[in-house]
Amino acid sequence: MDWSFNNDTPIYSQLVDKIKLSIVSGQLPPGEKLNTVRDLASEAKVNPNTMQRAFQELEREGLVFSQRGNGRFVTEDMEAIMEAKKAMAQEYIRSFIETMEKLGYKGEEIISLIRGGKEEDKQ
């Protein structure tokens, strides 16, 4: 996992996003046991409290669950994973559109640009 951080958002929320991405992309498959908070904190070079907070957030969203004395696991609830995936996709689209609008493109223009890009890719 890439553990570099940007400067303008809280570290814990960046951690949440990174782990979420690993889960929805299947890099961390459903039911997979997660490393301990301490190990992950050491790997990411962040404060264990921050890593803990990120996991609490992920637990609240239902993407990971902890089993007493057994550690933490990725959820096996595919629906929850798909939902998170969709939410993330929507978030990326929203910020993408925002950027495009800043560049001066409007709804249909953006779609046709994407189509055009895709056509070019095929050629």
Next chain:
Amino acid sequence: MLGKLIKHEFKASGRIMGPFILVCLGLSVLAGLSIRGMEAQMDYGWFTVLFGIVMFLFVAGLIAVCIMALVVCIERFRKNLLGDEGYLMFTLPVSVDEHIFAKLIVSSVWFVVTWLVCMLAFVLMFLCNLDMIEVNWSEISYVMDQVWAKLLDFGLLHIIGYILELLALIFAGCCFTCIQFYSAMAIGYSFSNHKLLLSVVFFFVINVALSILQPLLLAVTGNAGLLDFMANSVQNISGPAAVHLVMLGAFLYALVFFVILYIPTRLLLKHRLNLP
């Protein structure tokens, strides 16, 4: 914790004092053998030179070990408590009193050990030539018996008492010597600049102050009738008891001056510590 401090203090100072003491004792044996060689050899020549060198080294070694005991006493306090190592020492869960007493006790022991080593060195030198000297053992044992009988006359309890008092007096004397250096350094090192120079200055200031204070104390106590009391007591009590009284007086005298210097040392280390 005092015990642990003392243990580590011995480790730290022993690695310096140990080799010096061993070299000293080694030289005393060499000196003894040289003397032996001198006696056996009719033709002196180059041997005289060697003998001279060995004797010189022997004497120099004895002087060196005495100086080292003093240097170790001063340097352990200066480096270990007032230098960079002070950060480690003064954050140990140990009181300032324990720190000072650990240094005092270990230094005192080294002073006594140094003195014993000097004695032992001469004994060793002598033993190397034992067979050359005609010893009248019966004469010696006769003298020893006489001494023993006299001691018994005095009373064994008195003797044990004297020995204990003497040890206490030696310890108090050593502590008093050390605390003169310690207090001077505690004052000198509480300044931010010229710490070492100021320590030396204050050492002399303290010495001058003491040399004024000491007769003053005697005069005051004399005026207060203490000396008369002592003199009367000495007349009224038995000889052996009078010796106890004198020893006790000397001990108290050393103790008073020790305390006078101990109190500011302790306060400075506790509240005005100024580590580099």
Next chain:
Amino acid sequence: MTATFECKGLSKNFGSTQALEDVNISIAPGRVVGLLGPNGSGKTTLIKLANGLLTPSEGEVLICGDHPGVESKAVVSYLPDKTCMPLWMNALQLMDFFQDFYRDFDRQRAENMLRRLGLDDRQRLRQMSKGTREKVQLIMVMSRKAKLYLLDEPIGGVDPATRDYILDTIIRNYDPEAVVIISTHLISDVEEILDEVLFINQGKIRLQASVDDIRQQYGKSVDEYFREVFKC
């Protein structure tokens, strides 16, 4: 719950210079706190006061409710900003020393860390490089199960690899019941391992806040925010 580290109206002057002025801090167990400020801002003075190496001019310092003293020193693990371990000692002798004086010293932990460092136990500190000395010193300090760790400039003047090693050692030995206070002026290097920051300047605490709150509120890193607050 008693705060692990607390300052109440704490001031310290050296003659006419005021090193600290009316400092009020309270830190609950389980926090990793950055004491951040420019050089000469009073960081080291504050840490020395907490260790009882200095006596306050006014106010008080409390460690788990006690004034600095024999009891507090037994639960505080201190890394000074210079080498303070006797240079004639080797790692084995240092471990003996720590084991003798600190009941909370975990020798096994120290041995493991020294082994990972690949250090010869019998090499004297004098023969080690500056970086290695600092690592050994940190290992001793972090091998205690203390309630309060006071680390004064732990990453000042070391190469990036050593800096990573030091920060990793702090994270790995993190105890959720303990408080770690790291003083430094190299904010961007430590920012990600901190919960809270204390900004100190000219002897006064200017800000106590959580790292994520600063990022959330101002949309910038603590390092950037610090530069803005202390712009010359």
